[in-house]
Amino acid sequence: MASTTKPIFKLTTTAASVSRCSQPPPTSLRSLSFLRTAAVSSIPIDIKLSRSHLNTHRSLSVKSAIKTVEFSTEPSFSAASTSDESKPTILVSEKLGNAGIELLKKLGDVDCSYDISHDDLCKKISYCDALIVRSGTKVTREVFEASKGRLKVVGRAGVGIDNVDLQAATEFGCLVVNAPTANTIAAAEHGIALLACMARNVSQADASMKAGQWQRNKYVGVSMVGKTLAVLGFGKVGSEVARRAKGLGMHVIAHDPYAPADRARAIGVELVSFDQAISTADFISLHLPLTPNTKNMFNDETFEKMKKGVRIINVARGGVIDEDSLVRAIDSGKVAQAALDVFAEEPPSKDCKLVQHEKVTVTPHLGASTKEAQEGVAIEIAEAVIGALKGELSATAVNAPMVPPEVLSELAPYVLLAEKLGRTAVQLVSGGDGIKSVKVVYRSARGPDDLDTRLLRAMITKGIIEPISTSYINLVNADFIAKQKGLRITEERVVVDTYPEFPIHSIQVQISHVDSKFASAISDGGEISIEGRVRYGVPHLTRIGLFSVDVSLEGSLILCRQVDQPGMIGQVGNILGEQNVNVSFMSVGRTGKRERAIMAIGVDEAPNKEALKKVGEVSAIEEFVFLKL
Numbered sequence: 001m002a003s004t005t006k007p008i009f010k011l012t013t014t015a016a017s018v019s020r021c022s023q024p025p026p027t028s029l030r031s032l033s034f035l036r037t038a039a040v041s042s043i044p045i046d047i048k049l050s051r052s053h054l055n056t057h058r059s060l061s062v063k064s065a066i067k068t069v070e071f072s073t074e075p076s077f078s079a080a081s082t083s084d085e086s087k088p089t090i091l092v093s094e095k096l097g098n099a100g101i102e103l104l105k106k107l108g109d110v111d112c113s114y115d116i117s118h119d120d121l122c123k124k125i126s127y128c129d130a131l132i133v134r135s136g137t138k139v140t141r142e143v144f145e146a147s148k149g150r151l152k153v154v155g156r157a158g159v160g161i162d163n164v165d166l167q168a169a170t171e172f173g174c175l176v177v178n179a180p181t182a183n184t185i186a187a188a189e190h191g192i193a194l195l196a197c198m199a200r201n202v203s204q205a206d207a208s209m210k211a212g213q214w215q216r217n218k219y220v221g222v223s224m225v226g227k228t229l230a231v232l233g234f235g236k237v238g239s240e241v242a243r244r245a246k247g248l249g250m251h252v253i254a255h256d257p258y259a260p261a262d263r264a265r266a267i268g269v270e271l272v273s274f275d276q277a278i279s280t281a282d283f284i285s286l287h288l289p290l291t292p293n294t295k296n297m298f299n300d301e302t303f304e305k306m307k308k309g310v311r312i313i314n315v316a317r318g319g320v321i322d323e324d325s326l327v328r329a330i331d332s333g334k335v336a337q338a339a340l341d342v343f344a345e346e347p348p349s350k351d352c353k354l355v356q357h358e359k360v361t362v363t364p365h366l367g368a369s370t371k372e373a374q375e376g377v378a379i380e381i382a383e384a385v386i387g388a389l390k391g392e393l394s395a396t397a398v399n400a401p402m403v404p405p406e407v408l409s410e411l412a413p414y415v416l417l418a419e420k421l422g423r424t425a426v427q428l429v430s431g432g433d434g435i436k437s438v439k440v441v442y443r444s445a446r447g448p449d450d451l452d453t454r455l456l457r458a459m460i461t462k463g464i465i466e467p468i469s470t471s472y473i474n475l476v477n478a479d480f481i482a483k484q485k486g487l488r489i490t491e492e493r494v495v496v497d498t499y500p501e502f503p504i505h506s507i508q509v510q511i512s513h514v515d516s517k518f519a520s521a522i523s524d525g526g527e528i529s530i531e532g533r534v535r536y537g538v539p540h541l542t543r544i545g546l547f548s549v550d551v552s553l554e555g556s557l558i559l560c561r562q563v564d565q566p567g568m569i570g571q572v573g574n575i576l577g578e579q580n581v582n583v584s585f586m587s588v589g590r591t592g593k594r595e596r597a598i599m600a601i602g603v604d605e606a607p608n609k610e611a612l613k614k615v616g617e618v619s620a621i622e623e624f625v626f627l628k629l
C-alpha cells in the first residue's frame with residue numbers, strides 16, 4: 001500500500017490563447033478565463049499551462065515545492081493518474097447508499113468497514129486518503145494523528161459535523177466536507193412525524209395494543225391545529241418543518257439570530273427572541289447545530305421559562321438538551337411530553353430515563369434514514385469527496401473558505417504568483433527576530449468588495465512558511481499555522497486605474513523588522529519589499545526594493561546589484577554559460593544611467609558553488625543572492 005501521498009493543491013488548466021503583449025488587452029482576458037475546472041485543495045501546486053501562443057503545444061509544468069531547502073516533495077496523488085499505486089483509498093465507516101459507493105469505486109479503492117471500532121479506525125487510517133462517516137463515527141484528534149498526514153479529506157455523509165474534531169482536522173490540513181442538503185426533507189418529515197405521533201400518543205397506544213390492551217381513554221391526545229409551534233433554528237430543516245406545520249394549521253414562530261427575515265415572511269413565520277419563542281409555544285421543535293453555544297441550551301433555567309404543558313421535539317442533536325433537566329421538567333409536569341430522535345450519547349445507555357419514560361417517544365436517530373435521503377446523501381458526499389481528492393475546492397467545505405468556481409478560475413494564475421512571491425521574499429531574509437509581520441498589498445482596478453483574497457493570502461503564507469518549517473500548508477491550515485508561528489499577515493487593497501477585467505494588477509509582499517541578505521531588497525520603509533504581476537499567465541517579479549525588474553518567477557533566480565556599466569550581462573552570462581547553466585530571463589533595473597542597477601537573471605539549472613563564487617568576484621557586483629523558486 002503506497003503511503004506516500006501528500007496533501008495536494010492542484011490547479012489544472014489549459015490556455016486557449018494568450019496574448020504576447022505585456023498587458024494583454026481585455027478581449028484576450030476572456031480567452032484567459034480558462035480555469036473553469038481549476039481545482040484547489042492542498043499542496044503542492046502542480047500547474048500545467050499549455051502555451052498555445054508559442055504554437056508548440058509545449059506543456060509548461062511549474063512544480064512549486066520541489067527545490068526548497070528543507071521541504072521535499074514526495075509523489076503527490078493525482079486522481080487523473082491511472083496507476084493503481086496512486087489510486088486513493090477511501091474508508092467508509094458507516095452504511096452509505098450504493099449510488100455513492102459506486103461513484104467512489106470509479107476513483108479509488110473503497111473499503112467499507114461499517115461500524116469499525118475507534119481503535120481499528122486509528123490503525124487503518126494511515127492507509128487512507130479519505131474517510132466517509134455518518135453520525136456514529138467519532139473522528140477525534142487521535143484519528144488525525146494516527147493518519148500521519150495521509151488523510152486528505154473527511155466526508156460527513158449528512159449535516160451535523162459535531163462528531164468530527166474540526167480544529168484537529170484544520171491543524172492537520174485535512175479538509176472536512178459534508179452533505180448538507182440531501183437529508184433536509186427526511187429530517188423535517190421525521191420532525192413532523194414525531195410531533196404528530198407524540199400529540200396523539202401513537203407509540204404508547206401501539207405498544208399497549210401489542211400488549212393486549214384496548215385503552216381508548218388513556219391515550220386521548222392533543223390537537224395541533226391552532227397551537228403555537230416554536231421552531232428553534234430556522235435553517236434548512238427548521239424552515240421545512242415550519243412549512244409543514246403551517247399546513248397542519250399551526251401558528252409558527254421561530255428563533256434564529258442568523259435567519260433571513262424574508263425567508264420567514266415567505267413561509268408565514270414570525271421571527272422572535274429566544275425567550276419569546278420558548279415562553280409562548282405549545283410545541284417546541286429543535287433544529288440547531290450542536291456547538292459550544294448550543295450545548296445544554298435547554299436546561300433547568302430554560303425549562304423554567306416555558307409554558308406549563310409544553311411539548312418538545314428534538315431531531316437535531318441530543319447535546320442541545322441537558323437530559324437530566326428534561327427528565328426533571330417532565331416529572332414536574334412543566335413539560336408534558338417529549339419526542340426525541342437524538343441523544344447526548346448514542347446509543348443511550350439501556351437504563352436511560354428518557355428512553356424508558358412513558359411520556360417520551362423515542363427513535364434511534366432516524367431523521368435522515370429514508371431510502372431517498374440516503375441515496376441522495378451518498379451521492380452528495382461521494383461527489384464532494386471525489387472533488388476534494390481530485391484537488392477541487394468543495395462547495396461544502398466545512399473548515400476551509402468556500403471559493404466559488406468562477407472566483408477560483410479568475411484567481412488561478414495569481415495563486416501561483418502569490419506563493420512564488422512569498423517564497424522569494426522569505427529567501428531574502430537573513431536575520432532579525434524571525435518573521436513576525438508581513439504586509440500584502442494588492443493593486444487592482446476592482447473595489448475591495450469585489451476581490452476575494454483568502455486564497456492568495458493562504459498561498460503567500462504557504463510560500464513564506466514552507467521553506468522554513470516542516471509543516472505542509474494548504475488553504476485549510478494556512479491561517480492556523482501562521483497564527484501558531486506568530487506570523488501576522490495584514491492585507492491592503494489599493495484601487496488602481498487599469499483593466500478591471502483583471503482581478504489583480506500586482507501583488508506586493510513586505511516583510512518588516514528583519515535583515516536582508518540582499519540589501520537592495522529593502523525599501524524606503526526599511527522592510528523587504530518585492531512585487532510581482534502575472535504576464536501571459538506566468539508569474540513575474542516586477543520590483544525588488546526600489547528597483548523595477550521584469551523576470552519570470554520560474555526555476556531559479558540570481559539577483560545582483562552592481563554599478564551600471566556596459567558588459568555586465570555578458571560577463572555574468574559567460575560564467576553561467578561555462579557551467580552549462582541556461583539563462584531563461586534577464587532584466588536590469590536601475591536608479592539612473594551609470595548609477596546603481598539590479599540585474600535579475602532567471603536560470604533553468606541551479607549554478608554550482610564555483611559559478612556563484614565567480615559571479616560574486618565580478619568587480620562591479622556589490623552584492624548578489626541566489627534564490628530557488
Ligand SMILES: NC(=O)C1=CN([C@@H]2O[C@H](COP(=O)(O)OP(=O)(O)OC[C@H]3O[C@@H](n4cnc5c(N)ncnc54)[C@H](O)[C@@H]3O)[C@@H](O)[C@H]2O)C=CC1
Pocket residue numbers: 158159160161180183184187232233234235236237238255256257258259287288289290293294315316317341342365366367368369
Ligand atoms: N436527526 C437527524 O437524523 C438529522 C439531524 N439533523 C440536524 O438538524 C440540525 C439542523 O440541520 P440543518 O437545518 O440542515 O442545518 P442548518 O445549518 O441549515 O440550520 C441550522 C440553523 O440553526 C441556526 N442556529 C445556530 N445557532 C443558533 C442559536 N444559538 N439559536 C438559534 N438558531 C441557531 C443557524 O443560524 C441555522 O439557520 C443539525 O443539528 C443537524 O445535525 C439534520 C439532518 C438529519
Ligand SMILES: O=C(O)C(=O)COP(=O)(O)O
Pocket residue numbers: 134135136157158159160161183365366367368369
Ligand atoms: O445529517 C445529520 O446531521 C444527521 O444527524 C444524520 O445522521 P446519520 O447520517 O443518519 O447518522
